[in-house]
Amino acid sequence: MNFDELFGHFGQHTVDGLSKGAIYALIALGYTLVYGVLRLINFAHSEVFVVGTFAVLGAWTAFGMQDRPGAGQAILFLLIGLIAAAVASGGTALALERIAYRPLRRRNAPPLVFLITAIGLSLVLVEILGLLLPRLVGGVFPTLFGRERQIVGMPTIIEQKPLITIGDTSITNVQAIVFFSALLMMAMLDWFINRTRYGRGVRAVAQNPETAALMGVNQDRVIMLIFVLGGVMAGAAALLWSVRFGFTQSSLGFVLGLKAFTAAVLGGIGNLRGALLGGLFLGLVEVYAATLYTSAWEDVVAFVVLIVVLMFRPTGLLGESLGRARA
Amino acid sequence: MLLELDNVTVAYGRIEALHGISLHVDEGEIVALIGANGAGKTTTMRAISGIRALAGGAIRFAGEDISRLRADLRVGRGLCQSPEGRQIFPGMTVLENLDMGAYTRRDSAGIAADLERVFGLFPRLAERRKQAGGTLSGGEQQMLAVGRALMSRPKLLLLDEPSMGLAPLVIKQIFDIVTEINQQGTTVLLVEQNAQQALSRAHRGYVLETGRIVKEGTGQELLHDPAVKEAYLGVA
Ligand SMILES: Nc1ncnc2c1ncn2[C@@H]1O[C@H](COP(=O)(O)OP(=O)(O)O)[C@@H](O)[C@H]1O
Ligand SMILES: [Mg+2]
Numbered sequence: 271m272n273f274d275e276l277f278g279h280f281g282q283h284t285v286d287g288l289s290k291g292a293i294y295a296l297i298a299l300g301y302t303l304v305y306g307v308l309r310l311i312n313f314a315h316s317e318v319f320v321v322g323t324f325a326v327l328g329a330w331t332a333f334g335m336q337d338r339p340g341a342g343q344a345i346l347f348l349l350i351g352l353i354a355a356a357v358a359s360g361g362t363a364l365a366l367e368r369i370a371y372r373p374l375r376r377r378n379a380p381p382l383v384f385l386i387t388a389i390g391l392s393l394v395l396v397e398i399l400g401l402l403l404p405r406l407v408g409g410v411f412p413t414l415f416g417r418e419r420q421i422v423g424m425p426t427i428i429e430q431k432p433l434i435t436i437g438d439t440s441i442t443n444v445q446a447i448v449f450f451s452a453l454l455m456m457a458m459l460d461w462f463i464n465r466t467r468y469g470r471g472v473r474a475v476a477q478n479p480e481t482a483a484l485m486g487v488n489q490d491r492v493i494m495l496i497f498v499l500g501g502v503m504a505g506a507a508a509l510l511w512s513v514r515f516g517f518t519q520s521s522l523g524f525v526l527g528l529k530a531f532t533a534a535v536l537g538g539i540g541n542l543r544g545a546l547l548g549g550l551f552l553g554l555v556e557v558y559a560a561t562l563y564t565s566a567w568e569d570v571v572a573f574v575v576l577i578v579v580l581m582f583r584p585t586g587l588l589g590e591s592l593g594r595a596r597a
Numbered sequence: 598m599l600l601e602l603d604n605v606t607v608a609y610g611r612i613e614a615l616h617g618i619s620l621h622v623d624e625g626e627i628v629a630l631i632g633a634n635g636a637g638k639t640t641t642m643r644a645i646s647g648i649r650a651l652a653g654g655a656i657r658f659a660g661e662d663i664s665r666l667r668a669d670l671r672v673g674r675g676l677c678q679s680p681e682g683r684q685i686f687p688g689m690t691v692l693e694n695l696d697m698g699a700y701t702r703r704d705s706a707g708i709a710a711d712l713e714r715v716f717g718l719f720p721r722l723a724e725r726r727k728q729a730g731g732t733l734s735g736g737e738q739q740m741l742a743v744g745r746a747l748m749s750r751p752k753l754l755l756l757d758e759p760s761m762g763l764a765p766l767v768i769k770q771i772f773d774i775v776t777e778i779n780q781q782g783t784t785v786l787l788v789e790q791n792a793q794q795a796l797s798r799a800h801r802g803y804v805l806e807t808g809r810i811v812k813e814g815t816g817q818e819l820l821h822d823p824a825v826k827e828a829y830l831g832v833a
Contacts, residue, residue, distance in 0.1 A: 467700070470700070474689075478684055480648055480680075483668040485669075485672065485677075485745070485749070486669045487697075487700055
């Protein structure tokens with residue numbers, strides 16, 4: 271175990287972990303929002319994120335982005351990417367609700383049916399991105415769907431440069447952008463849920479759906495809203511992922527989704543601030559573990575954390591569901 | 598006639614809980630619906646509010662057939678319920694719970710005025726406005742549930758067992774306020790097992806037994822009815 275490396279560059283590993291965890295946290299919000307209101311684990315949420323990454327690449331390609339655009343252009347492309355990803359991910363999440371989950375709710379389907387449906391939807395979306403679209407439109411959009419199930423590289427929008435260096439710890443421009451954008455998105459969501467009339471409606475349905483209806487809350491509208499909100503957060507995560515890592519793949523959501531789900535469970539699924547905490551914590555643990563052992567262990571950590579949390583503290587670090595803890 | 602139930606039938610699965618009940622509430626009245634545990638009082642209230650679908654019959658409110666209207670839309674028509682067991686949103690503050698009552702409204706000046714009115718009726722709620730609803734005492738939660746329903750400025754206030762589980766002094770306080778609300782112009786349909794209190798406050802009343810209305814009359818008539826006395830007022 272490489273303690274020298276971990277403690278010798280502890281600051282650097284912490285910075286790396288936090289910027290990674292911020293992306294997990296953004297995705298985790300989608301699991302937590304839907305769970306908080308419907309007690310449903312939307313396993314297809316990982317693909318909602320992946321759709322967003324393809325949308326980012328699609329928009330960048332369509333608007334002719336080259337490697338390393340100038341600062342003004344880069345900001346424009348970030349904005350275009352954000353809009354494309356938010357629309358694509360939000361739209362996909364909404365479609366899942368309208369096409370699959372709502373009809374099940376109308377039939378009073380048991381929880382297991384929802385769970386199997388969610389897993390099924392996840393697989394369907396993976397194969398649509400990995401097989402169906404390459405076969406149907408691969409010729410038309412070669413940068414996106416040129417080859418089946420392949421890793422697709424993206425142009426570099428911002429070159430990584432150290433922004434601040436303290437001792438031997440440096441924070442890159444990209445890390446700072448990822449971390450603070452994610453935080454900003456989460457702060458906006460938190461404000462929306464806790465301070466607006468619609469947010470109050472969401473919390474009411476989460477806490478007591480029948481009484482929410484007695485107060486005039488349209489439950490279907492609240493449910494659509496949370497799917498869209500979770501989707502938009504996943505879209506933002508997709509943009510940040512694209513900026514930071516610069517590639518995507520139809521199967522990207524599998525491991526990443528499980529990590530984000532772990533982050534949500536770790537923080538206390540249904541709890542928005544818990545998702546932030548869980549995401550950052552997982553990012554840190556992962557980077558520390560990869561340093562101590564080897565990076566091959568990185569992905570294992572998330573699953574170990576998930577199992578340990580489920581065994582010893584299934585309500586997560588913060589516990590309580592959406593709105594109950596006023597968070 | 599503000600509210601009219603015409604031969605309403607409600608079933609849970611294959612079991613019918615209401616076997617065609619008819620009743621009405623006129624503007625300005627307090628109408629009591631009394632009956633033993635399991636008689637179907639709550640089911641009646643759920644049907645009126647629209648969270649339980651009808652198996653037969655019709656409900657009319659202010660001249661409109663609302664039998665198939667979605668529950669959340671009935672609030673805007675002027676129907677609001679304080680449900681059995683109070684059902685406060687536990688993680689919301691007192692103020693947020695009251696705001697939930699005004700969820701369908703957009704007239705902020707009117708909402709602010711009604712908030713003052715509710716705080717006037719229930720000064721305890723004003724003191725505790727920042728406190729989480731789940732941490733209130735039973736009596737305070739009941740006040741909050743009634744206040745929350747009032748925040749929708751209902752034409753008809755539905756109260757399902759407001760006295761349940763409360764101390765006699767608190768019960769009297771709640772019923773005093775119900776009377777006051779009614780005198781200020783709100784029509785009230787009151788469901789109770791506490792028949793004594795309910796009937797002495799009500800203009801009219803109905804007696805529900807295993808899903809059927811078996812008796813109706815003015816509050817005083819029912820209070821002095823020998824059968825009602827024996828079954829519901831604990832007088833032999
Ligand atoms: N959710 C439910 N599922 C099945 N049966 C129910 C349900 N709710 C109430 N019932 C039945 O319907 C009848 C009326 O219940 P309810 O309306 O709650 O009575 P009350 O409010 O007068 O005590 C009872 O026999 C009760 O067991
Ligand atoms: Mg009842």
